[in-house]
Amino acid sequence: MGLSAARPLLHLILKGRTNPDGQDSDHQTAQVAGKTGMADDANKVVILGSGPAGLTAALYTARANLAPLVVEGTSPGGQLTITTEVENYPGFEKGIQGPEMMEVFRRQAERFGTRFLSGEVSETRFDRRPFEILVDGAVVRAQSVIISTGASAKLLNLESEKRLMGYGVSACATCDGAFFKNKEVVVVGGGDTAMEEATFLTRFCTGVTVVHRRDSLRASKIMQDRAKKNPKIAFVWDSIVDEIHGEPKDGVHGVRLKNVKTGATREFKTNGVFMAIGHQPNTTVFKGLLEMDDLGYLKVRPGSTYTNIEGVFAAGDVADRIYRQAVTAAGTGCMAAIDAERWLEAQNAG
Ligand SMILES: Cc1cc2nc3c(=O)[nH]c(=O)nc-3n(C[C@H](O)[C@H](O)[C@H](O)COP(=O)(O)OP(=O)(O)OC[C@H]3O[C@@H](n4cnc5c(N)ncnc54)[C@H](O)[C@@H]3O)c2cc1C
Numbered sequence: 001m002g003l004s005a006a007r008p009l010l011h012l013i014l015k016g017r018t019n020p021d022g023q024d025s026d027h028q029t030a031q032v033a034g035k036t037g038m039a040d041d042a043n044k045v046v047i048l049g050s051g052p053a054g055l056t057a058a059l060y061t062a063r064a065n066l067a068p069l070v071v072e073g074t075s076p077g078g079q080l081t082i083t084t085e086v087e088n089y090p091g092f093e094k095g096i097q098g099p100e101m102m103e104v105f106r107r108q109a110e111r112f113g114t115r116f117l118s119g120e121v122s123e124t125r126f127d128r129r130p131f132e133i134l135v136d137g138a139v140v141r142a143q144s145v146i147i148s149t150g151a152s153a154k155l156l157n158l159e160s161e162k163r164l165m166g167y168g169v170s171a172c173a174t175c176d177g178a179f180f181k182n183k184e185v186v187v188v189g190g191g192d193t194a195m196e197e198a199t200f201l202t203r204f205c206t207g208v209t210v211v212h213r214r215d216s217l218r219a220s221k222i223m224q225d226r227a228k229k230n231p232k233i234a235f236v237w238d239s240i241v242d243e244i245h246g247e248p249k250d251g252v253h254g255v256r257l258k259n260v261k262t263g264a265t266r267e268f269k270t271n272g273v274f275m276a277i278g279h280q281p282n283t284t285v286f287k288g289l290l291e292m293d294d295l296g297y298l299k300v301r302p303g304s305t306y307t308n309i310e311g312v313f314a315a316g317d318v319a320d321r322i323y324r325q326a327v328t329a330a331g332t333g334c335m336a337a338i339d340a341e342r343w344l345e346a347q348n349a350g
Pocket residue numbers: 048049050051052053054071072073074075076077078079080082083085086087088089119120121122148149150151152153165166170171172175176282285315316317318324325326327329
């Protein structure tokens with residue numbers, strides 16, 4: 001697709017409303033249009049992703065008068081919009097629904113002048129200044145970039161899994177384990193994550209059944225030994241979950257298991273299903289440009305959010321293969337904002 005300066009903004013829907021300076025959306029749209037022109041009118045900060053990391057980075061950079069532009073991606077609000085109750089985000093004493101929490105994050109960032117662009121980044125050009133970011137074919141220019149595109153939990157892609165996510169199906173034991181006190185659950189997977197999640201869930205559950213599609217685990221020996229020794233953990237080998245039974249109003253009540261060797265299926269009673277088949281960092285568009293680890297997570301300089309390219313910062317799950325929590329994502333979003341702000345200042349651009 002061509003990148004002529006004339007066409008890009010037809011595709012960009014700017015969702016920012018009125019900022020504290022009283023600018024309305026039309027004025028803001030014009031500002032974004034200007035970004036495709038002269039080098040020195042590039043956005044000071046463009047934030048890729050609108051989950052807890054991106055919206056926290058937006059809040060901080062907006063309050064630092066940097067007028068951040070957030071590219072929302074296909075999942076505005078990020079992963080928490082596919083869950084229900086969030087009980088472990090500090091400040092929400094009684095818990096809050098995930099989508100509602102992200103609405104609050106968004107409004108708080110918007111209050112200080114954050115602008116939003118709906119669309120997905122398909123290419124980044126970090127070899128020039130200002131940087132160029134392609135959003136649905138249009139060019140957005142940036143003096144600095146904060147990447148907070150997250151890491152998606154790998155799922156089975158069943159319709160029932162999608163329908164029951166947050167209603168008995170989860171992809172995060174740390175987040176949702178406590179909702180399954182004295183219940184039976186299934187954990188899908190055979191790697192370290194699955195063993196870790198299964199072992200963790202035995203703190204709450206009466207029984208945990210690990211369903212694995214092979215006849216042996218991929219997990220490290222130490223993790224396997226720990227899980228196998230745990231009297232609350234049972235294993236179903238050579239099998240996959242090919243259907244989850246239940247309704248959002250009363251949760252999960254069973255799964256259908258399919259033996260991959262014989263093709264035989266059977267019903268299995270359970271109160272919950274945890275997907276533990278790994279995460280996929282959303283970094284495809286940065287391949288070959290930014291340093292990544294063996295799983296594709298962005299590498300940052302220890303104790304900071306600096307990537308290997310000056311002026312490009314990374315925050316949240318996209319650079320975190322260990323913790324992957326909303327509060328840690330928000331924490332590193334704050335760090336990225338401060339890093340970007342100081343870096344811009346040092347470039348005499350802030
Ligand atoms: C079912 C479930 C329940 C959870 N429950 C909890 C919980 O109770 N408590 C808790 O602390 N954590 C919970 N988590 C984990 C938490 O959601 C994540 O740690 C957190 O959302 C990470 O924030 P983030 O901003 O790094 O990324 P994300 O929330 O993943 O946001 C990524 C953003 O990047 C955007 N994006 C991706 N690719 C592109 C692209 N190419 N161009 C533009 N934008 C892009 C997406 O649209 C999205 O807006 C849960 C996760 C899941 C899956």
